[in-house]
Amino acid sequence: MEAVEQGAEVRYTRADGLADALRGADALFVYDFLSTAVPGAWHAADRLRWLHIASAGVDPVLFDGLVRSEVALTNSRGVFDDSIAEYVLGVVLSFAKDFARSLDLQRESRWQHRETERIAGKRVLVVGTGPIGRSTARLLRAAGLDVSGAGRRARADDPDFGTVHDSAELTEYLPAFDYVVAVAPLTARTKDMFGARAFAAMKPTARFVNVGRGELVVTGDLVSALRSGDIAGAALDVFDTEPLPVDHPLWTMENVLLSPHMSGDVVGWRDTLVEVFAENFQRWREGEPLRNLVDKGLGYVPSAG
Known part of the structure; x- marks a missing residue:
């Protein structure tokens, strides 16, 4: 300063x-x-x-x-674009390679052979096409994943996402993806966009990643979807209540990876x-135009997405 x-x-x-x-x-x-x-x-x-x-x-x-x-x-x-992208790639790899279970078995001194998954060719939907979403898309694509986006305007020729779907029609195309990554800003349009209907539309083998805002998700619906097998897992860095209460069921769910709002830090x-x-x-x-000027009506800095 x-x-x-x-x-x-x-x-x-x-x-x-x-x-x-x-x-x-x-x-x-x-x-x-x-x-x-x-x-x-x-x-x-x-x-x-x-x-x-x-x-x-x-x-x-x-x-x-x-x-x-x-x-x-x-x-x-x-500030956070590349570090959050790295976090997302990290949790995708953690799910695919079952790192959490390996660590649990290591602590128990147990030798238990398992098979894991490839990430190459898996389909990822990045919901939010701002700079963080774009950095995430580029890194995941470099790792061999097939990436699409969801934003305010559908298009087929985006330089980072290729295909961008209209986020207002989210449940129509969710069934096609193995990973769904939420990086959208919190606005009236995006609040609670991931609720029971969205999770029911996803593959039972899909994993959900939230590095956007906790209020994008109806947390109770997410817990129910994880318990019922509607989705296979979730990696969560943000929550509608922070810190997450110590008695919250998310803490003890084996198919959940948690971090305390630190994906970009x-x-x-x-x-x-x-x-x-x-x-x-x-x-x-000096009277020059300010950078990162937010459109207060939209709730974020406008971009092509």
């Missing part, structure tokens, strides 16, 4: 001091991207012109007051988030 401090008065605050810090402020950097403090302090934003959040998702700050205002909203799009990520803001701050000071 040193470069920012040289060009502005910077006030650092926790959530309980946000209202006081907002008075007279021109810009707000929401470094704690999980914080829900901004709506409650919004009454004090008497001269705010720009809000930047240290995440790709903007749902924690996309409340009515901000949407209706003329305050510009930017995000940290681009590689060594140095916190510094990179600040660098993104600092670079945008210089653009803002």
Whole structure:
């Protein structure tokens, strides 16, 4: 933040001091991207012109007051693309090669031969065609998987996905895929898009991966689908309630891989988030167009997907 401090008065605050810090402020950097403090302090934003959040998702700050205002909203799009793509490839390999079971058997000192699966030629649907989805598609395709996308607009000539399906017709084409990867932003259109109907449409051998937002999924329906065998497994990095409650059934399900909202968080990520803001701050000071400008009506930075 040193470069920012040289060009502005910077006030650092926790959530309980946000209202006081907002008075007279021109810009707000929401470094704690999980914080829900901004709506409650919004009454004090008497001269705010720009809000930047240290995440790709903007749902924690996309409340009515901000949407209706003329305050510009930017995000940290681009920071997590490759690391999340690597996470997705990792869980696909973990399912195919049964790594979790191998680790369990190792701890029990048990030698139990098994057969595993190939990933080459398996079909993957990436739901969400923004930068994270595109990076994921490129990496999975390089590993030999057959990748398609789902987005706002159907097309057959996308450079990263090849075929992109209309996400509004999700259940019509879900039966064709071995892996379904959710990377979509959380909007009114995508909330609860993976519920009982979607899971029932998937192959009983399919695996579901969520690295987008927890609220994309009706969690109870996912648990039921896993228990009933409607789908074969799930890898989940995000949840509708975080931290996941200690008594939640997902913790003990053998066909589930869990991680605590860390799929994009590689060594140095916190510094990179600040660098993104600092670079945008210089653009803002100099009157240049801001990068990663969010369309507040859509809830994300517009792209071709």
